[in-house]
Amino acid sequence: MCLSLYNPNFYQHRMLTFFILILWFSLVLVLALFQGYCQTPSRCLTVAQAVNQTRANCDLDAASMICVKIKFHFIKDPSNTAPFPSDQVYSELLAKLNDFLYRGKIKLILDQDCIDKRTINFELNGPRDLDDKLFYGSDANIAYYRSQLGYDENAFHVYSEFAAGGDGMALPGKNITYTSINAWHCMHEVGHMFALLHTHGWNQGVSPESYWECKNPLDPNDGSGDGLDDTGADPYSQDLAPKDGKPDYYNWINTTTCQQTIPASVPDKCGDTQTPWNIPVDNIMSYYPEHCKCFFTTGQLCKMREWITLRFPQYITSCAPTNACADIILTSPTKWSNGSKTLCDKQKIILRNNGSLTLDNYTLTRVTTNPTSPCQNLVKLANWDGIYLETNKNSVILKIIQ
Numbered sequence: 001m002c003l004s005l006y007n008p009n010f011y012q013h014r015m016l017t018f019f020i021l022i023l024w025f026s027l028v029l030v031l032a033l034f035q036g037y038c039q040t041p042s043r044c045l046t047v048a049q050a051v052n053q054t055r056a057n058c059d060l061d062a063a064s065m066i067c068v069k070i071k072f073h074f075i076k077d078p079s080n081t082a083p084f085p086s087d088q089v090y091s092e093l094l095a096k097l098n099d100f101l102y103r104g105k106i107k108l109i110l111d112q113d114c115i116d117k118r119t120i121n122f123e124l125n126g127p128r129d130l131d132d133k134l135f136y137g138s139d140a141n142i143a144y145y146r147s148q149l150g151y152d153e154n155a156f157h158v159y160s161e162f163a164a165g166g167d168g169m170a171l172p173g174k175n176i177t178y179t180s181i182n183a184w185h186c187m188h189e190v191g192h193m194f195a196l197l198h199t200h201g202w203n204q205g206v207s208p209e210s211y212w213e214c215k216n217p218l219d220p221n222d223g224s225g226d227g228l229d230d231t232g233a234d235p236y237s238q239d240l241a242p243k244d245g246k247p248d249y250y251n252w253i254n255t256t257t258c259q260q261t262i263p264a265s266v267p268d269k270c271g272d273t274q275t276p277w278n279i280p281v282d283n284i285m286s287y288y289p290e291h292c293k294c295f296f297t298t299g300q301l302c303k304m305r306e307w308i309t310l311r312f313p314q315y316i317t318s319c320a321p322t323n324a325c326a327d328i329i330l331t332s333p334t335k336w337s338n339g340s341k342t343l344c345d346k347q348k349i350i351l352r353n354n355g356s357l358t359l360d361n362y363t364l365t366r367v368t369t370n371p372t373s374p375c376q377n378l379v380k381l382a383n384w385d386g387i388y389l390e391t392n393k394n395s396v397i398l399k400i401i402q
């Protein structure tokens with residue numbers, strides 16, 4: 001899927017080091033909440049209703065939330081002079097992905113808050129090359145490229161080289177996908193990574209008739225399609241009318257309004273001329289225009305849940321926010337010496353009652369100082385909130401190192 005390129009604003013992350021006395025230190029960045037992100041339903045969730053649920057095999061109302069670890073990588077090779085996308089871009093991307101997945105009670109959580117932005121010293125020639133480098137060749141080569149590309153077995157990996165362009169790919173059974181960071185495109189590829197097929201069930205050209213789905217998924221001659229009954233028959237790769245040996249592609253939709261234009265009298269391969277068509281034009285796994293798409297069916301959400309649970313259970317993590325990002329409340333004199341503390345998005349240090357804080361050769365930062373992190377450029381999303389002095393008895397003392 002080719003999209004146009006654009007250049008986002010240059011972003012450079014940097015470490016926050018020693019302080020001067022701060023009454024309040026608020027880098028007012030309006031970012032989506034992260035670990036504590038509160039999901040809200042997609043505006044599109046009511047657009048498409050399941051037409052049949054014989055192969056939609058789970059009860060989402062009764063299902064519990066599953067939280068899944070993912071890791072974003074933005075890779076620049078020597079030929080790429082575009083800037084890195086900002087943390088905020090990724091924060092917003094993650095919120096959108098979780099919005100798409102909300103109804104399925106699937107939530108993506110960054111492994112170690114990992115936004116991995118790195119420049120590599122070799123060419124990365126698209127998705128096939130990424131797959132080749134991570135999984136094929138000599139053991140030494142695989143180990144080398146995995147270390148250079150920040151790959152590990154701890155999470156699903158979302159690789160991007162471009163903000164809004166380039167191909168996408170996800171391979172069955174693997175924990176990687178290659179995509180732009182366009183929210184729809186990324187969601188489509190993550191859908192593949194979670195085992196979903198295209199709604200038309202066949203990539204390009206006219207598909208074999210054995211793939212053609214009928215309007216009624218219970219018809220004994222219904223084709224395999226995407227293996228799901230509630231996505232609606234998709235004529236994108238079928239040759240319905242006129243029979244000209246070519247796939248119908250966009251013939252039956254209005255690409256501006258996203259409404260289908262196909263009359264019920266156009267027969268499917270089962271000969272049905274009565275049942276209205278229900279082209280899944282709004283489905284994320286279709287090939288219809290980006291602006292039309294915003295929806296996963298129940299069957300798709302169930303299939304993703306099943307795939308994650310059966311194939312990659314080790315990537316399922318607790319949905320509870322960790323205490324590591326809770327506000328730090330100091331109610332007595334406190335001294336932090338010879339070390340560093342990594343603070344989270346919106347985390348506060350609050351001096352209350354008789355609390356005071358002395359920093360002596362101590363770094364407060366939002367950047368990891370863990371040298372063994374798989375993400376060499378690991379950053380916490382957004383900035384910590386600062387030090388709050390709640391009464392005038394409180395103080396922050398800095399010992400200046402000479």
Ligand SMILES: [Zn+2]
Binds near residue numbers: 188192198
């Ligand atoms: Zn696709």
